[in-house]
Amino acid sequence: MSGINLHGIWAIYRTEMARSIRTVWQSVATPVITTALYFIVFGGAIGSRMSHVGGVGYGAFIVPGLIMLSLLTQSISNASIGIYFPKFTGTMFEILSAPLNAVEAVIGYVGAAATKSVVIGLIILATATFFTDVRILHPVWMVAFLLLTSLTFSLFGFLIGIWAKNFEQLAIIPSLVITPLTFLGGAFYSIDMLPQPWRTVSLFNPVVYLVSGFRWSFYGLGDVGVGASLAFTAGFMALCLIALAWIFRTGWRLKP
Amino acid sequence: MPAILSIEALGKQYKSGHKALESVDLSIERGEIFALLGPNGAGKTTLISIICGTVTRSTGTITVAGHDIDHARREARQRIGLVPQEIALDMFSTVLNTVRFSRGLFGKAPDPAYIEEILRDLSLWDKRNVRTMELSGGMKRRVMIAKALSHEPELLFLDEPTAGVDVNLRRDMWALVRKLRERGMTIILTTHYIEEAEEMADRVGVINGGRLLLVEDKDALMRKMGKRQLTLTLQAPLAAIPEQLAEWSLVLAEDGLRLIYSFDAQAEDTGMPALLHRLSELGIAYRDLDTSRSTLEDIFVNLVEKAA
Structure with missing residues (x-):
């Protein structure tokens, strides 16, 4: 027998999705409630006193950034827990002993994590329409960015899950790196609003490119070119893939 | 037909420098029960783990039914079932789901009738919809076996199958092993309960300090060395x-x-x-x-x- 172990991929994907459904309140309700709060505070209370940003109302302006914030944190946490959990419980032996290659395992785990992120992203988008007027100028690009970001950061989360030796390490990257970068990455403002040198410094923040590209697909405006956004996301994805290929070849942190 | 398992010049040195295995050669015939005996830390689990792909090896080649475990990974791995020493289960999954998961993972299409048969054999059918975390230790161990059998392996590894198991379960385990052998399965078990090897094995291998000291037919061994x-x-x-x-x-x-x-x-x-x-x-x-x-x-x- 040769070819792809489709049953294996499906088994992982289905089990991972079942895990999400088991914790549906945690996985769906939390981001929805958080987002609603952001809209009430930033969009409603503060936004009403703010001028338009680039011709878009402040409430609408922050929608892409908010979705991006959830996509990043959700993708990372879903994928990292997905692969960390078997390490923690010891069931990893089964994954390692199965006739499953690295690509198949990654498709199963990362695919499930990304699916969940996309669903959450869409739920947040739907929630947002209750609070503000959302237009989407380039729906195809919007979906493309949604998928690409979910996949890329699920891959990144997968890496974190393999790297992490305990639950603290699992939480440290999302809370100490990703969340600050997202808040400083133009989710709630255009980096044009920043004084120098912070504007230039912001250009070194990778999240700026993600938020900018995503916002462009909504309103046709971004802090950086859409090409740069795409190139950055794809580049980061490639880096994650290279790291993963290395991990599976050497068995780093997986096999003694 | 090639041997179901063939190991040549297998060696393993951990990063710490500890040599867990040194030039191990072993050939296992189809349908036999092979007991690997050795004290704790002798290299039994390392040997099994390397064959099953959960530990990397330093030297040597391994083939399963003639398929190299590196070059024909899928063909080799599909034939192997592993029941590890430690119980490790997705505690939130139900018995049925976790066994189905294992079958899928090993690339087999769903076969509800076969899964039911295994679960009935292991007295787990009544517990099929129970989450594994709610099961007793003995039941959990049975689930581990069900998972290992779920993809119809030809070669089954039982790593210390009866360590810390009560007398009844041990008897059940032995009966199960015999039943599996009757169906043509090859079984390799590690144990430090000599009684277990004596009870079940066709051949015995003694391992200590990472070296396979001897491999012999159990009866011949007893005859030769018995007083x-x-x-x-x-x-x-x-x-x-x-x-x-x-x-x-x-x-x-x-x-x-x-x-x-x-x-x-x-x-x-x-x-x-x-x-x-x-x-x-x-x-x-x-x-x-x-x-x-x-x-x-x-x-x-x-x-x-x-x-x-």
């Missing part, structure tokens, strides 16, 4: 062994009340009938007579001590 003892409890104590009994190597014990004769079980003439005859000629009466055979355990301890 037998005849113990006679006398009616009246003897002060010394009479001269007429000098041709037998006898020991007097318990204040002359016990006469012990050790002999080679393999010898054609054990000398036992002649001894008994001579005793009655001499008028030495005995109340009780007991013979014992050295167990695999004695043999094993002997071997390991010699190698040390």
Whole structure:
């Protein structure tokens, strides 16, 4: 027998999705409630006193950034827990002993994590329409960015899950790196609003490119070119893939 | 047909520098039960883990039914089922789901009838919708076995299957192993309970310090290395062994009340009938007579001590 172990991929994907459904309140309700709060505070209370940003109302302006914030944190946490959990419980032996290659395992785990992120992203988008007027100028690009970001950061989360030796390490990257970068990455403002040198410094923040590209697909405006956004996301994805290929070849942190 | 498992010059050195295995060669025939014996830290689990792909190896080649575990990964791995020493289950999954998951993971299409059969065999069918975290230790171990059997492997590894298991479950486990063998499955088990190997194995391998010290047919091993003892409890104590009994190597014990004769079980003439005859000629009466055979355990301890 040769070819792809489709049953294996499906088994992982289905089990991972079942895990999400088991914790549906945690996985769906939390981001929805958080987002609603952001809209009430930033969009409603503060936004009403703010001028338009680039011709878009402040409430609408922050929608892409908010979705991006959830996509990043959700993708990372879903994928990292997905692969960390078997390490923690010891069931990893089964994954390692199965006739499953690295690509198949990654498709199963990362695919499930990304699916969940996309669903959450869409739920947040739907929630947002209750609070503000959302237009989407380039729906195809919007979906493309949604998928690409979910996949890329699920891959990144997968890496974190393999790297992490305990639950603290699992939480440290999302809370100490990703969340600050997202808040400083133009989710709630255009980096044009920043004084120098912070504007230039912001250009070194990778999240700026993600938020900018995503916002462009909504309103046709971004802090950086859409090409740069795409190139950055794809580049980061490639880096994650290279790291993963290395991990599976050497068995780093997986096999003694 | 190639051997179901063939290992050549297998070596493993951990990053710490510890050599867990050194030039291990082993060939396993289809349908046999092979027991790998060794003290803790001998390399048993490392050997199994390398074959199953959960530990990397440093040197050597391994083929499963002729398929190299690296170059024909899928063909090799699909034939293997592993029941590890430690119980490790997705505790939130139900029994049925976790067993189905294993089957899928190993690339097999769903087969509800087969899964039901396994679960019934293992007395787990009634518990199929129970989450694994709610099961007793013995039940969890059965689930581990069900998972390992879920993809219809040809070669099953049982790593310390009865460590910390109560007597009933151990009996059940042995019965299951025999049943699997009848169906043609090859089974490799590691154990430090010699009794277990003695009870079940066709062949025995003794491993210590990462080296396979010997591989032999169990019965032949017992015959070759086994000693037998005849113990006679006398009616009246003897002060010394009479001269007429000098041709037998006898020991007097318990204040002359016990006469012990050790002999080679393999010898054609054990000398036992002649001894008994001579005793009655001499008028030495005995109340009780007991013979014992050295167990695999004695043999094993002997071997390991010699190698040390």
